Amino acid sequence: MRYKILEDVAIADVCFVAYGKDINELFGNAAFATEEIMVDTKTVKPRVSHTIMLDKEKLEDLLYDFLSELIFLKDADSLVFSAITVKIEKNKTYRLTALLKGEPLDRKHHVLRADVKAVTLHMFTIEKNKSTWSCQVVLDV
């Protein structure tokens, strides 16, 4: 399972838990969940490529900024994505490079869902449990 929506948490908003075998997959799945909450990604063709590069000291801050960037791109450039590959390198800081493929929003072709406003820090967590990484995110919609 890439992600699942939790019911009854911050009930006017949307809470999801995303999973991954490592942090690359975790971040990719959390990003995919965020896109899925905004649009049915099956209707989004990978026509346009976009790269996001971020550098943060804390993994949580990295995830917060990464997901916030997706919401920014939805508003500023009208871009939504259906294919997301993430690579994170750890030296002194966490360095993220994400390759995103999608297309500009088009009401005629895309099945629209919620216009996500922001990533909240409410109950925001990243955890490692045995061999699985997971994160919990509440999006303001």
Add this chain to the structure above:
Amino acid sequence: MCKMEEEREEKQIPSKALSVIEHSSEVTWDIPASYKKGMQVPARLFATEKLLQAMDAGVFEQVTNVACLPGIQKHAYCMPDGHWGYGFPIGGVAAMDVNEGVISPGGIGFDINCGMRLLTTNLTFNDVQPKLKQLVDTLYNRVPSGVGGKGFVKLTKEQFRDVMLSGPKWCVGQGLGWEEDLERTEEYGCIKNANADKISEKAISRGIGQLGTLGSGNHYLEVQVANGGNIFDEKIAKKFGITQDGQIVVMLHCGSRGFGHQVATDYLKTFSEAMPKYGITVNDRELACAPFTSNEGQDYYQAMACAANMAFSNRQVIAHRIRECFAKVFGKSADELEMHQVYDVAHNIAKVEEHKVDGKWKKLVVHRKGATRCFGPGEKELPKVYQETGQPVIIGGSMETGSYLLVGLEKAREMTFGSTAHGAGRTMSRAKAKRNVRGDLLQKEMEKRGIIVKSASMSGLAEEAGFAYKDISEVVDTMEKAGVSKKVVALRPIGNVKG
């Protein structure tokens, strides 16, 4: 089951606060400051017993977390439409001393100055019903909504700066509204101290193309009917422009769009980083805050004012477009249709106001998150037209069950720092609502009942089903029993455009 799911299960247990809560009057419930370490003041919830029982555990934890914030005065309040949010509960009201207290973006929300606007017409249900489908189609086509909706007012950066600093006054100057709209807007549509230098380039990039967009979620514009049997105070209704049985009005609910969301996102990070410097710790990271007088606090307040003015402007230009749509469909000008604005109110905002605490007037930063200002008659903040009546308060309900126009009462200042509810309040999560109904089926079923609804998102429509909300009549009756606000007119929906 993973750890997070186990934790989630724990949060389903009813709040321990219910074991210590005191029924302090018919519709007030107090949680003493001894309930949680760090509470500076007690928490007070406004509710009937039924509404209280229906509140999720998150509300009690969140309102008592708010009670821990530095400089909070009297009580941390929760309105009867309260539900689990992030940081503050939705329906939360908290007033902090300007000198010793904090300002918290989590007490305002990401959608800065999300709010309501109400326009009247001189049309009746019988005039509109035959053309209702055409009217809703026209509104849907002419007012951009949903994910990625682009605004119909194209702005240069310089003009966007004018919007931030002047609000609807700039719009009216461009012919996008009537002069009289300004005085019928909270704060005359312009929060002072707006400073565009406190705004990031990112916020400008996100917001510059969105002036004149509804957004999604619970944002909407709605054609409604004021039936004679639903007018509770004829004299005040008349003053508000509701003068005949079956009169058509239009209600609008939206906010500052991506611009405000980015301002809040930017400053949430700033405040999170600044808190250790001020020795502040909070129970929820969404309650990140800074002293109101600090550089960070003042920067945010000035940036928030820019976003608030953008939100007033967004509702202003959409109201202008609504007038154009009515003129087109009914073949008369908006003037001839007497499309006056009743009022425009914010329900996600912080403002500096003076209130009495322990018999002394104090300057306070009043946070209202999912709560509406509701000043009574004679308040200097109100325009001449509403000096006698008190402030109109617009309470948006679900698209199936209806909304209310209320008026603020004198006692509101003493009871809630002049604040009341903002809507019906959710009682079911979006995910659960979607599991219970399909958007397209709901749309057809509502049409059979005489409500035409159009939405950019069918899943979004399902999330907004009437059963996902509390009984709005019980919410407004609660605040009337408390002596804070009273019912003027109940409004029945007949046409709705959803984001």
